Amino acid sequence: MNTVNVCASSYGTVQWADIDWSRCIRNVRKLQMRIVKATQVGRWNKVKALQRLLTSSFSGRALAVKRVTENEGRKTSGVDGQLWSSPEAKSRAVRNLKGHGYKPLPLRRVYIPKSSGKKLRPLGIPVMKDRATQAVHLLALEPISETTADWHSYGFRPERATQDAIGQCFTTLSRKTSAEWILEGDIRGCFDNINHEWLINNIPMDKKILYKWLKAGYIHKRILYPTEAGTPQGGICSPTLANMTLDGLEAELKKFRWQDKVHMVRYADDFIITGNSQELLENEVKPLVEKFLSMRGLELSPEKTSITHIDEGFDFLGVNIRKYSGKLLIKPSKKNVKACLDKVRKIIKDNKVAKQVNLIMILNPVIKGWGNYHKSVVAKETFVRVDHEIWKSLWRWAKRRHPNKNAAWIRKKYFIRVAYRNWVFAAEVKGKHYPDGKPLVVRLFQTSDIPIQRHIKIKGEANPFDPRFETYFEDRMISKMRTNLNGSKRLLGLWLSQNGNCPVCGQKITDTMQWRIHHGTRKVEGGSDNLSNLSLMHDDCHRRLHASDLDVVEPAAKSGLRKA
Numbered sequence: 001m002n003t004v005n006v007c008a009s010s011y012g013t014v015q016w017a018d019i020d021w022s023r024c025i026r027n028v029r030k031l032q033m034r035i036v037k038a039t040q041v042g043r044w045n046k047v048k049a050l051q052r053l054l055t056s057s058f059s060g061r062a063l064a065v066k067r068v069t070e071n072e073g074r075k076t077s078g079v080d081g082q083l084w085s086s087p088e089a090k091s092r093a094v095r096n097l098k099g100h101g102y103k104p105l106p107l108r109r110v111y112i113p114k115s116s117g118k119k120l121r122p123l124g125i126p127v128m129k130d131r132a133t134q135a136v137h138l139l140a141l142e143p144i145s146e147t148t149a150d151w152h153s154y155g156f157r158p159e160r161a162t163q164d165a166i167g168q169c170f171t172t173l174s175r176k177t178s179a180e181w182i183l184e185g186d187i188r189g190c191f192d193n194i195n196h197e198w199l200i201n202n203i204p205m206d207k208k209i210l211y212k213w214l215k216a217g218y219i220h221k222r223i224l225y226p227t228e229a230g231t232p233q234g235g236i237c238s239p240t241l242a243n244m245t246l247d248g249l250e251a252e253l254k255k256f257r258w259q260d261k262v263h264m265v266r267y268a269d270d271f272i273i274t275g276n277s278q279e280l281l282e283n284e285v286k287p288l289v290e291k292f293l294s295m296r297g298l299e300l301s302p303e304k305t306s307i308t309h310i311d312e313g314f315d316f317l318g319v320n321i322r323k324y325s326g327k328l329l330i331k332p333s334k335k336n337v338k339a340c341l342d343k344v345r346k347i348i349k350d351n352k353v354a355k356q357v358n359l360i361m362i363l364n365p366v367i368k369g370w371g372n373y374h375k376s377v378v379a380k381e382t383f384v385r386v387d388h389e390i391w392k393s394l395w396r397w398a399k400r401r402h403p404n405k406n407a408a409w410i411r412k413k414y415f416i417r418v419a420y421r422n423w424v425f426a427a428e429v430k431g432k433h434y435p436d437g438k439p440l441v442v443r444l445f446q447t448s449d450i451p452i453q454r455h456i457k458i459k460g461e462a463n464p465f466d467p468r469f470e471t472y473f474e475d476r477m478i479s480k481m482r483t484n485l486n487g488s489k490r491l492l493g494l495w496l497s498q499n500g501n502c503p504v505c506g507q508k509i510t511d512t513m514q515w516r517i518h519h520g521t522r523k524v525e526g527g528s529d530n531l532s533n534l535s536l537m538h539d540d541c542h543r544r545l546h547a548s549d550l551d552v553v554e555p556a557a558k559s560g561l562r563k564a
Helices: 021-040 044-056 058-070 087-096 128-148 162-173 196-202 207-214 238-246 249-253 278-294 334-350 356-373 380-401 407-414 467-484 489-497 539-547
Strands: 107-113 120-125 181-186 218-220 223-225 263-267 270-275 306-309 314-316 319-324 327-332 415-418 421-433 439-443 515-519 534-538
Touching: 021 044, 021 058, 021 128, 044 058, 044 128, 058 087, 058 128, 087 128, 128 207, 128 238, 162 263, 162 270, 162 314, 162 319, 162 327, 181 278, 181 314, 196 207, 196 238, 249 263, 249 278, 270 278, 270 314, 278 306, 334 356, 334 380, 356 380, 356 421, 356 439, 380 407, 380 421, 407 415, 407 421, 415 439, 467 489, 489 534, 515 539, 534 539
Parallel strands: 107 218
Antiparallel strands: 107 120, 181 270, 181 306, 218 223, 263 270, 314 319, 319 327, 415 421, 421 439, 515 534
C-alpha cells in the first residue's frame, strides 16, 4: 500500500498508516519559524495567534500523538491504565485531541532511586491523552523558550547536551586569567517547588490549559493529593517550564563588572557561577541568586551549594574539573566511576548462572554508554582502570562457576586472544556464523578502545527553530552521525544518499534516535549487503515495516546535505 498524502483535509477519516509525516513536519516547522520571528520582535499577540493555529492543527496533533506513542514511556500507563498501542487507537487519539472542554486526569505517582541511591525521586505519570496534549502545546512553546533562553543553559533543550555544558566550563575556566573561584549551586526540589502563580503569569502559553496541568493533583496508593506548587517530573512540558523559570539569571549576572569574571553555566537545576574572589561570590553573587529564586518559590540547597577554588576542583555533571599547576583538566569524577563499577558488579552478581553470551549482551550497553559519555574529556587512564576492575569482577565470576578447575582451564573457556590482548572476555553464539563460515563471537566491550574525541560545543545563540541557523545545525548533525555510525564511510554514505531521511516516515535520522539497517531483499531470501539493497531507518519504522504492508519510499529531492 503506497503512503497517501494525508493532512488536515482528511481530518475526520484519517488512518494512522496513511499520514504523510514529511508534510506534517513541514507544516509544524513553518509555524514554529513564524513564532520565533514574532518572538524576536516582541509581537506577542501574533505569537498567541500562531500558537493557537499550531495546537489546533492536524499536523501538530498527529506529531504529538506520534511522539508519545514512540518514546520510551509508551508502555507506561497513567491512572486510567490505557495505552495507545494500535494504529486504530492512535488514529482515534488524533481525532479526539481537542482543547475545548479539556480536563486532565491526576498523575500516577511513582518513586525511583536518585543517583545517590539513598533518596527517592518522585515522578508523575500523566495519562496518554494528557501527554499528547502537553506534547502539542510544547511544539508551540519550545520555539519561544529557545529564543528567550539563557545562552549557557544546556539541560533538557533540543540539540544541547551535557558535553556542551562541560565544554563551556573548559572555555570559562581554562585560561591563565580565568576566574579561580566557583559557586556550585543546586536548587532544592526545583521541579516540586516552583510557584504556580509565577508560572501562570510568566509562561507564554494557554493560561487555562497550564492552570489545569498544574492543579491536576496526583494519586498515590489510591489517595488523591492536590498539587499546590511545582511542575511534575515526568510530564513532557515540565523540563521546558523549569528551564523558562530559571532563564533570566544569566542576564542578572551580567550586571557585574567584567573584571569580576562572573559567568554562569547551567544544566537544568544544577549550575556553577565563577568569580574572581570568594568574597564576591559569598556576599554579592549568592544573595542575588537567592533573591532571583525566591521570586519563583525556589531556594538553594545548603548542603549542595558551596564555594570552591579551582585548584581544589569540583564535580559537575559526572566529571571533575580542576587545575593542576595552572593547567585545567576535566576527568571522570571518582563518584561517577564508582557508580559505573557498582552497576557493572551488580549485573555480574545478579547473573551468576547466566550464559556467558547473555552476560556480555547485558554488560556491553552499560559499559559502552558510560565510556561514550566520557570520551570527550581526559579519560584514557580512567578507561584502562575501569576495564581492569571489570576484568577482575569477571574473573571472580568465572572462578565461582568452576571451583574445581584450575586457572588455565578457566582462562581457556572464557577468554580469548584478540590482536595484542590475551584476556578478552568472549563467547561463541551458537547457531550463528560469519559470512566466511566461522562461528560468530561476541566479546565484552572495553572502554579503552574508545578514542578520545573533543566535543565541539554548540554556539550559545544557536536556535534550532530559527531559519538563520539551519545550515549550522545541518553540519552538526552530519558530524554527529559520522561518529554515531562508528566512523563507517559506508553507512555514512548510505545515510547521505537518503538525504538523512528515514525512507518510511520521511523524518531525519539523527544521533539521538535508535536506527536500524533494513535489507530490501532479506538475506534469507538471497539478499546481499550491497548498498543498493540497504536502507537506514528509525527503529520504530523498521518494526512497523515488518509488521505491516508499508512501502519504502524513494528518497526526497536533494535537501542540501553534504559531507562535513
